[in-house]
Every structure is written in C-alpha cells, then in structure tokens.
C-alpha cells in the first residue's frame with residue numbers, strides 16, 4: 001500500500017528531511033507512532049525516523065537545513081539522534097536490533113541494515129509499521145506484522161510471546177494505547193500481562209514513574225489506572241476503582257501531571273506495607289507515602305483536628321489520595337487545610353504572654369484547628385482566642 005504523497009506532505013518536515021536523505025544517499029523511513037497516528041487520521045506532533053546510513057551526517061545536515069545550531073543536536077549511545085526545532089523534537093535512530101541480556105534489563109542494541117529487522121524489535125503491531133521516505137519507494141507502507149489490519153479492527157497485539165518479559169513497561173504501554181484509542185487486547189497481549197506483573201519488580205522506580213507520568217496526562221487516564229490495577233502492573237498492587245474515579249474528580253482543573261496521588265491509591269491498598277518504599281524515590285515521594293500510611297491508621301470517622309495532627313506537614317498529594325479513598329472529613333480536610341495558617345507567629349504569641357518553649361507550638365496548633373473548624377477567621381479572632389486560652393489556664397492545654 002502507498003500513502004498518498006499529499007497526506008505525507010501535510011507533515012511539513014518530511015519533504016525537508018527526505019531531500020536531505022536523498023542527497024546523502026541514506027535510506028529513510030518514518031516509523032512507529034507517527035505512522036500509526038497518520039493512518040488513524042490523527043495529528044501527530046512527533047517525528048520518528050529510522051535511517052540506514054550515516055546517522056551523524058543526517059542529523060547535522062537536517063539541523064543545518066532548518067537553520068538550527070549544532071547545540072540543538074544530541075546523540076545517545078542507543079544509536080539515536082535528536083534535533084530540537086521550534087519546540088519539537090525530530091528523532092532519528094539508526095535501524096537496530098535489541099537484545100535483552102536478562103528479563104526487564106535495558107536492551108543492548110546493535111545496528112542492522114533492514115527496516116524489517118528493526119520493526120521486529122517493537123512492542124505492538126500498530127507501532128511496528130514504517131513508511132519509506134527514500135526517493136525510490138516514497139510513500140510505501142511497510143507492514144509485515146498486520147499492523148494496518150489491527151488498526152482497523154482496534155486490536156493491541158504484541159509481536160511475540162515474552163515481549164513483556166523483555167520489557168515489562170510494555171504492559172503500561174498496552175493499556176495506554178488500548179484506552180487512548182478505545183482498542184481491545186488480543187489474546188496474545190492478555191497472556192503477556194502475567195509477564196509484566198511477574199517481572200515488574202526488576203524495573204526501576206524511575207522507569208515505572210515515567211510510565212505513570214505519561215499516563216496521567218492522558219484524557220482517559222481513569223480507565224488506564226483501572227487497568228493498571230486489574231493487571232496489577234504497579235509492583236503487583238491494586239487500587240479501588242471508586243477511589244481512582246473520585247481522585248480524577250478531585251484533580252479536576254489542576255494540571256494533569258499528577259501521577260503521585262494515583263500511585264498512593266495503590267500504596268494504600270498494598271498488602272505488604274514494608275515493600276512500598278523503593279530505591280530512587282525522592283524525599284517528597286517517600287514523605288507522601290509515609291504520611292499516607294500514618295493517616296490510614298486513623299479511624300474512618302476521625303475529626304479534622306485528628307487528621308490535622310497527622311497530616312499538618314504532609315504533601316498535598318497525600319491529602320488528595322486520602323480524600324479519594326475515604327471521602328467525608330478527609331475530603332473536607334483537603335479543602336480546608338489551606339485555611340489552617342495562623343496570622344500570629346511565635347514572637348507575637350510571646351508578646352501576648354504565651355510562655356516560651358513547647359507552649360508556643362501547642363498554641364499555634366490550637367489556632368490552626370480553630371481555623372480549620374471555621375471558628376477563627378481573622379487576626380483579631382486569633383488574638384481573642386489566645387487571650388481567652390491564657391485566662392483559662394496559665395499555660396494552654398490541648399483540648400482538640
């Protein structure tokens with residue numbers, strides 16, 4: 001099958017890149033996501049090219065043709081090059097094959113000299129198509145695995161058994177494509193999910209996080225997280241469906257990069273709480289997890305003051321996850337915690353007669369709880385409150 005040249009010309013950089021390839025005698029193909037999206041009639045922002053020939057000359061010549069400096073050209077040890085141009089990234093890779101030295105390990109790559117071999121290392125049939133952009137075969141679709149048919153039938157199909165053992169993160173990718181396009185999993189893909197779950201423990205947290213970040217910006221992220229739970233892709237953990245849906249509602253209007261509260265829903269449900277902290281987690285991520293575990297010890301009908309006692313300094317992500325899991329006062333606390341900021345500071349309290357030392361902290365917490373409960377709203381209210389506390393006791397006692 002040939003892609004009509006007018007369809008290819010819609011992608012403004014294709015004529016530029018293909019004429020550079022022709023001049024240099026390099027074979028050039030458009031591959032993967034952009035081919036899939038083009039066949040689906042969707043706009044594509046990515047340009048993924050495979051070359052057979054001199055990758056360095058190709059990348060530098062394209063940069064030169066586009067008037068981009070050499071600093072905007074980067075190379076990796078995985079035989080790839082990238083040209084940054086007006087906010088988009090034009091990605092080139094030399095045709096390559098991958099070997100996985102052990103399950104879930106990063107692949108060892110070596111160059112190959114046929115596009116068919118390169119396509120064979122890919123994840124799903126719909127991502128394993130290429131369009132020839134060389135002069136001789138311009139526009140020819142190369143589809144050796146039945147990708148076009150699967151695209152028409154709406155199927156996510158792995159290329160070979162063991163695909164998710166080689167790379168368990170493909171489990172996340174399968175879900176992402178299935179939900180993004182409204183496709184179903186083929187039987188071959190369904191059986192691979194066991195491999196993804198069984199070998200995910202060998203995948204670093206940073207790689208898993210990268211998949212969650214990419215998923216949380218998707219429009220149908222709720223369905224995606226539900227399937228991550230169904231297939232237990234996140235280190236074997238599951239999350240309640242109602243909480244996933246509720247969290248998405250609570251996040252409405254915020255930027256869509258929030259993956260951490262979704263992750264916390266899974267942690268909350270994890271059978272083995274000693275396993276939830278992982279290497280490579282940031283301090284904030286660990287903090288969010290530890291504070292959530294503490295908050296989950298609270299009774300279901302905990303008062304705002306009790307919740308505040310545990311989550312006073314917790315990251316907002318913890319509050320979001322807890323609110324999604326428990327609703328009620330936990331949701332109220334999510335909304336009200338921003339109010340729990342005192343106008344009076346330690347020095348002011350000393351001036352008002354609060355004794356130095358622990359009494360200051362105790363008084364501040366009391367004021368915060370009054371603010372949470374809506375009993376204090378202004379600086380004047382705070383001063384009044386402090387005075388009444390001082391007149392009741394010599395030193396404030398916790399009555400929350």
Ligand code: CTP
Nearest residue numbers: 032033034046121122123124127128167169170
């Ligand atoms: N790929 C793969 N296995 C992976 C990651 C990527 O086989 N674990 C291949 C696929 O052929 C994919 C291509 O590399 O199409 C580029 O990867 P990526 O940019 O992540 O995927 P896109 O298909 O461009 O996806 P998206 O639309 O989500 O950006």
